[in-house]
Amino acid sequence: MKLRKLALAASLATLGLSSLITAPAYAQAKEQFFPVLVYRTGAYGPNGTPWANGYIDYFKLVNAKGGMNGVKIIFEECEFGYATDRGVECYERLKGKHGGATLVQPLSTGVTFALTEKAATDKIPLITAGYGRSESQNGAVFAWNFPLLGTYWVGADVAIQHIAKKEGGFDKLKGKKIALVYHDSPYGKEPIPLLQERAKMHGFDVQLLPVAHPGVEQKATWLQIRQNKPDYVLLWGWGVMNSTSLKEAQATGYPREKMYGIWWAGAEPDVKDVGAGAKGYNALALQHGAEPNSKVVKDILAMVHGKSQGTGPKEEVGQVLYMRGVLSSMLAIEGVKKAQERHGRGKIMSGEQVRWGLENLDLDQKALDGLGFAGVMRPVQTSCLDHMGSSWVRVHTWDGAKWNFSSDWYQADEKVIRPMVMLASGRYAEEKKLKPRTPEECKQ
Amino acid sequence: MAFFLETLIGGLMAGMLYSLVAIGFVLIFKASGVFNFAQGAMVLFAALAMARFSEWVPGWTGVSSPLFANSVAFVLAGIMMFVVAWLIERLVLRHLVNQEGATLLMATLGIAYLLEGIGQGIFGNDIYKIDVGMPKEPVFVLQNVFEGGILINKEDFIAALIAALLVGALTLFFQKTATGRALRAVADDHQAAQSIGIPLNRIWVIVWCVAGVTALVAGIIWGSKLGVQFSLATVAMRALPVVILGGLTSVPGAIVGGLIIGVGEKLSEVFLGPYVGGGIEIWFAYMLALVFLMFRPQGLFGEKIIDRV
Incomplete structure (x- = not known):
């Protein structure tokens, strides 16, 4: 009997102790x-x-x-x-x-x-x-x-602002050719309205070059670029499409310095396999870089x-x-x-x-x-x-081994985007x- | 004119690269009557093995020479492809002798998923590099004939040469060797081949090994072009219209089919694409193959099957 009482007391004590232990845990x-x-x-x-x-x-x-x-x-x-x-x-x-x-x-x-x-x-x-x-x-x-x-309208707007700055002003964009090499998906198509709006404003020509998923075959695209000789190429790719674009640019002799990628085309996986072949390639940075x-x-x-x-x-x-x-x-x-x-x-x-x-x-x-x-x-x-x-957006440039910021900060033009x-x-x-x-x- | 020629040459060279993958499909179909859905996964697996071994070999051996690393990696990747072939025969095909074609097709689909998963599990799923010294810069020929010359991609040109050599070697193997003839006999009729003493299991191992080596060569070339990553497995999808068009049983058909598809898709993208919004080359390749099938259901060089009723 004594033993039973002792066991009961011990059980109750254990129960009480465990509830004391679990109470704060429960509260947390x-x-x-x-x-x-x-x-x-x-x-x-x-x-x-x-x-x-x-x-x-x-x-x-x-x-x-x-x-x-x-x-x-x-x-x-x-x-x-x-x-x-x-x-x-x-x-x-x-x-x-x-x-x-x-x-x-x-x-x-x-x-x-x-x-x-x-x-x-x-x-x-x-x-x-x-x-x-x-x-x-x-x-x-x-x-x-x-x-x-x-x-993506912000990205496209800043890309055009940056190109205009390099050319010496928006008025210098008149008659220029800017090609958009894009992933043929809702993502890749997003910047098109903004680019067309800016093209109307400044008189440049936009060439649209879609690339089918996943983007491993771009020879025809880059042959068109070689023929049309755009002044700049905007790259709106994702995944393997980005590195393939850079390799095709190299294979067709298009200068990487004239290429600007969106922030999803400006990370390590996009360039590390291309290495020195991507040297000079620019991409927008969604504020941060590496x-x-x-x-x-x-x-x-x-x-x-x-x-x-x-x-x-x-x-x-x-x-x-x-x-x-x-x-x-x-x-x-x-x-x-x-x-x-x-x-x-x-x-x-x-x-x-x-x-x-x-x-x-x-x-x-x-x-x-x-x-x-x-x-x-x-x-x-x-x-x-x-x-x-x-x-806020910056531009960063691949030097063959790492990304370095190469521009000051930009902001999208609200007067263009808001309407x-x-x-x-x-x-x-x-x-x-x-x-x-x-x-x-x-x-x- | 120069641009047309450039597109044409580009298409021909791309076509040779598709042929390289298409040959893998043809080899296995010729020898076993199986449409091997795992060919793309085999290309990925082989390329991953090559890329990772060439990265690891200098650390293992202390020898930093890229030639040494690539050579050892090639041998090791070849051995892995042999092991894969042996395992496929042991664990899958041996149990499916004389089964329906659809059963074998589904089995290869399963093998594809397994190889993709196991390959990435062993070797990782990042982007890896194969550097076998392929030149990346373009050359321009006929500069005095055309303004700016005609662009030739050196890397594609070398790859096309390698593909041509491989095709020549495989054609000889199939036509001139006893093993090649045995492979063709097995493809024709499993039971009949067995009845005249052709060891079916050994033949299957051999053909999967040859397909594995072809996948390794394709993996090295495509991996050097694109980087080694999961997308390599999708390259096989580009070779499907090639085998549809060329015929599933013909190695030369894979080459001619590859060239037609390569040229067709590039010319369509460049000259037709701008009128329909672009991005048409993938479906155009399939459409081209389907149009051919309307007139030659067995493909350009495929064997016409006549069944006695």
């Missing part, structure tokens, strides 16, 4: 879920992988520092191989998991087009930093899309890779696409933190609350420096009408019978 178990759509396999895997690694490593860094005001980040990857149908499938599979998706970053313009209406119905913000639909900058119509930092000396990279190396928690190889930390992933992750997390300022620090945010946070982002230089992004990027300030937040955004988004609203949000609705 606040988790915010981020679905991660990735493509680590397939034709675009070499470009998708470093982005995904950077995106996830930053999550791990934030968790290592205590989470988002105490809320831990949980995430789940879904591989979609840059195929639009599989991307949508991934979104559907993950959107309801772990209490619901905070936001989604599809890293594909095709998937962005496919998800734009779904995300609005599901009330899940779509961040498309440096890609997606250009007219979605207008948050009054595209309430759930956030093309933060820049759209940033191995930035504080955020040092933090990731120390607190994530240093503890054997790194997602990919240590050597890629700080490379261009890795940094794009880090930036995308940081913007998402700052959106959640901004939402927490309004709806309660340390709380789990819903999609609607996060949308408010993303729409009221105000990352000044001090805040960015504090996060470890000094020298990496410039301030971002979004609003209901401007879901992009900034349009186009309003026209295209207005047309979208009309087509979908959407009522644009009023300033009062935006405050909610």
